[in-house]
Amino acid sequence: MPQPWTIKHKPTSLKEVVGNREAVQKLVEWVRSWDKDVPKHRAAFIYGPPGIGKTVTVEALAKDFNMELIEKNASDYRTEEAVRRIAGLASQYRSLFSAKRIILFDELDGLTGSADKGGVKAMVEVIQNARCPIVLIANNAYDPRFSILRNYCLLIEFKKPTISEVMRHLKNICLKEGIHTDENALKFIAQRSEGDIRSAVTDLQAVAEGKKNITYEDVSWLGFRDRQEVIFNVLRMIFYSKTCSGAKHAASMAEVDPDMLLEWIYENIPSHFQDPHELARALDAVAKADVYRGRIKRTQDWSFTRYMLDLMTAGVAMSRVSSKPSGWVPFHFPTRISALSKSKEERVMQMEIGRKIRRKCHISAARAAKEVLPYLRIIFKNNAKMAAGIAKWLDLTPEMIYYIAEDEAKTEEIKRLIGI
Ligand SMILES: Nc1ncnc2c1ncn2[C@@H]1O[C@H](COP(=O)(O)OP(=O)(O)O)[C@@H](O)[C@H]1O
Ligand SMILES: [Mg+2]
Structure with missing residues (x-):
């Protein structure tokens, strides 16, 4: 199982986090202010839609500032008692030997129902007495459940990054992975993600699987995949x-x-x-x-x-x-449909090669595809040197060579001999 790219290419410092410059700056200044004295707001409440870098920003910040990050998810602080257990950690900014500390209560939306009311109450107390910065994260800070909590927090809104910001992040990943991409392909993925960088990166990894070159055709099946999920549900219901x-x-x-x-x-x-x-x-x-x-x-x-x-x-x-x-x-x-569309692609390719042959041999492209191509296939499979000569003479593209040779290694050999 390959490592998810959201982990592999997770920003490790704030400069790698895309978008939300002002919000990040606000957070940085607030954390810096702790060096002088305990500030007015002892907690910052970051909120915004999922997948845009809220968590990763706090993690990167802790790294940049060399702070010890104590990260908790809703499941860790479900009850009043659990919150109180964390409280001890909040009573110190730094001790003689340890790094400065920052405590993160992530995914606050995960707190549910009245059972957690005590948890929120305890959290308010922890914040009131905190001696180190506390960060809360939720999708929606204006949920009535958090109304009291909000009074004690510096509210920082994270907005969806723009399409070009998402594209920049995807481009960087492609660069690191040594993948060439079409500008349009990246744009398609970025637009589809609607600002959710996590899902954009996941989509990119899915289409890049086993490829070094991503074209618009490669990504367009993402749209198809969505529709496919819809149709599966429809079939199940029927x-x-x-x-x-x-x-x-x-x-x-x-x-x-x-x-x-x-x-x-x-x-x-x-x-x-x-x-x-x-x-x-x-x-x-x-x-x-x-x-x-x-x-x-x-x-x-x-x-x-x-x-x-x-x-x-x-x-x-x-x-x-x-x-x-x-x-x-x-x-x-449906196999009938996929057989049809496959043979359509094949026909297009055959005609393109046919046209190349027509240019040199003065026969129609259709006839070339029908009568010459089968012989080319035999040559391309058995004699790379001759194949290279023919491919060069006909000015075949690498895709055409691959289509005729029907073999990756053979294609590479022929391409090497031509020098492309
Ligand atoms: N602004 C961003 N810059 C760079 N990578 C991002 C950004 N936002 C999300 N990611 C990628 O998506 C993953 C999930 O982001 P995360 O910070 O957990 O989102 P959130 O907490 O807003 O739901 C990160 O590990 C990272 O790989
Ligand atoms: Mg998160």
């Missing part, structure tokens, strides 16, 4: 709904058109209906839906759509009589 209306309602949430939804349902029925009689009934319902689909195509009479939809949703759901979901069953992308 396959396991106990009512017709539940199954029908699910279809209205799918973000794909009815034809595509039918493909998804058809593809996944066999793995979700184990009982052969139920399976037969479910497939029968889908087959009938498909008949209506054909009728709609032919007649352009869209009023048939409701029969198609009812059959493929309610019809499928009602096929289940007694069987229960059998553990966790993954969903599959």
Whole structure:
């Protein structure tokens, strides 16, 4: 399991934290003021949306200032008693031999209900008597639960970083990882994250897996992944709904058109209906839906759509009589569609190579793709030197060489011989 990049590339000093310059400055000045005397506010309350660097700022600050950071999460200070246990630590800024100390109560939003009221009360007392800086962090400082607490704190708002700030952070990571990226690809990830740097970094790592070069096409599947999660839920609701209306309602949430939804349902029925009689009934319902689909195509009479939809949703759901979901069953992308899109990509590539051949051999690109390409493939697989000569003559791109050779090592060898 590779290390998450949010950890690997976590800022270790304040200058690496992107965005929120003013807020960070406010925090730094407040911590500095402790060197003179105990300041008016003994606690700072940092608040703002998740994933923008609230925690990491406090950690980096402690490192920059060489302070001992005592970090606690909601689970550590759930009760009054637990808070009081931490109180002792707050009674000293520095002792003769130790570093200056800073105490962080992180993720205050995690405190729930009345059971924690005592915890908040105890926290107020700890702050009132603190001899060292205390930092609180929550998403929303204006939650009524924190109203008393707020009076004792210097409030510091953290805002979402801008798209270009997120991009800068992503660029730095790519630099360190030795990955080339398209400006547009980074922009796509940054925009999608809506200022949540944590999720932007996680997305970047997911698309960069095993790649040294990231293009816009590589990142566009992130959008698809979101839609895929939606469709999985829709399928689950259709396959396991106990009512017709539940199954029908699910279809209205799918973000794909009815034809595509039918493909998804058809593809996944066999793995979700184990009982052969139920399976037969479910497939029968889908087959009938498909008949209506054909009728709609032919007649352009869209009023048939409701029969198609009812059959493929309610019809499928009602096929289940007694069987229960059998553990966790993954969903599959419709193979028919992926085969189609794969062969489309292939056709595009073949035509591009065909065009290169046309330029030199004066035959049509389609004919070149059909008649010349198979021979090139044999050459590229068996004779790298000859392949290199041909690739150079035809001015093939590395992607084309890879497509013809169908092998990474061979491609590298040919590229080396050409000197690209
Ligand atoms: N402003 C930022 N600058 C650099 N990295 C960040 C920033 N914000 C978040 N990150 C990355 O995301 C991770 C989570 O950030 P964190 O500080 O825990 O967010 P928050 O506490 O605001 O929810 C960090 O470890 C870091 O890798
Ligand atoms: Mg945090």
